[in-house]
Amino acid sequence: MFIQPWDAALDAAEWQTWIAEGHDFGILSVNGLPGQAPIAVPTHFTVDDDSLLIHLARPNPVWEAIEAGPDVTFTVTSDYAFVPGPWRAQPGTPPADGVPTSYYTAVQFTCRATIIDEPDAKAELLRRQLAHFQPEGDHAPVEAGRPPYGRMLPGIRGLRLHITDVRAKFKYDDHKPVEQRTATARRLTERGTALDAPTAAQQLRRLDRIGPWKA
Incomplete structure (x- = not known):
């Protein structure tokens, strides 16, 4: 993932807070076996200290690839929107000369995967x-050998993804003039489609912290 200086996370707390705010669904990417394309698996995840926890169905084709190469990538992306060219035109130039772009936040974890197969360990992961995901606790006990979860445990395998590196990107035109960024956030809010509102919120949050961009 290419990151311009103005798109970089301001500190580790920025991306950690963003993840903790409910961005807990991403894409697990695993190298394919020789002659095969890489495998990408969408899934929820849970942060556990310096690891990500996930579980997948036992028939999932990802397992053989992970056993062959446990170094994987997990990517979380959200708060994205298409920004039309006229919104980004340089001051004093025709609006049609503006170049469109995409705004988004992406956090990419490089991890080393450990497969969890032992029943009690899988129950603890769940x-x-x-x-x-369900802090109210309104679910049956999750224990090996006890229904209903006990009989389902053989059908899944767990993964602990030990984080070895994190790259975070907040792409919201932070190098543009303050007035232009403010106007873009307003336009996103007014348009109000899909993820426009959270995208505008991210742009304004970054604007508040950065102000005018200084190289």
Whole structure:
């Protein structure tokens, strides 16, 4: 993932906060076996200290590839919007001369994967995930050998993705003039389609922290 200086995370806390705000669905990317394309798997995940926890169905074709090459990438992307060219035209130039772009946040984790197959360990992984996604606790006990989850555990395998590197990108035109960024956020809010509102919120948050861009 290419990151311009003005698109980089301002600090580790920025991307950590963004993830913690509910951005917990991403794409697991694994090198394919020789002669095969890479494998990409969409899935929810849970952060556990310096790891990501996920589980997938046992028939998923990803397992053989992970066993052959456990170094993987996990990418989370959201708060994205298409920005029309006229919104980005340089001051004093025709609006049609503006070049469109995409705004988005992306956090990319480089990880080393460990497969979890032991029943009690898989049950513990599921408990950790449920604590995050269903904190109300309104579910049956998750224990090996106890229904309903116990009989389902053989059908899944767990993954602990040990994080070895993180690259975060917040692409919101932070190198453009303050007035132009403010106007773009307003236009996104007024347009109000898809993820326009959270995209505008990210642009204004970054604008508040950065102000005029200084190389």
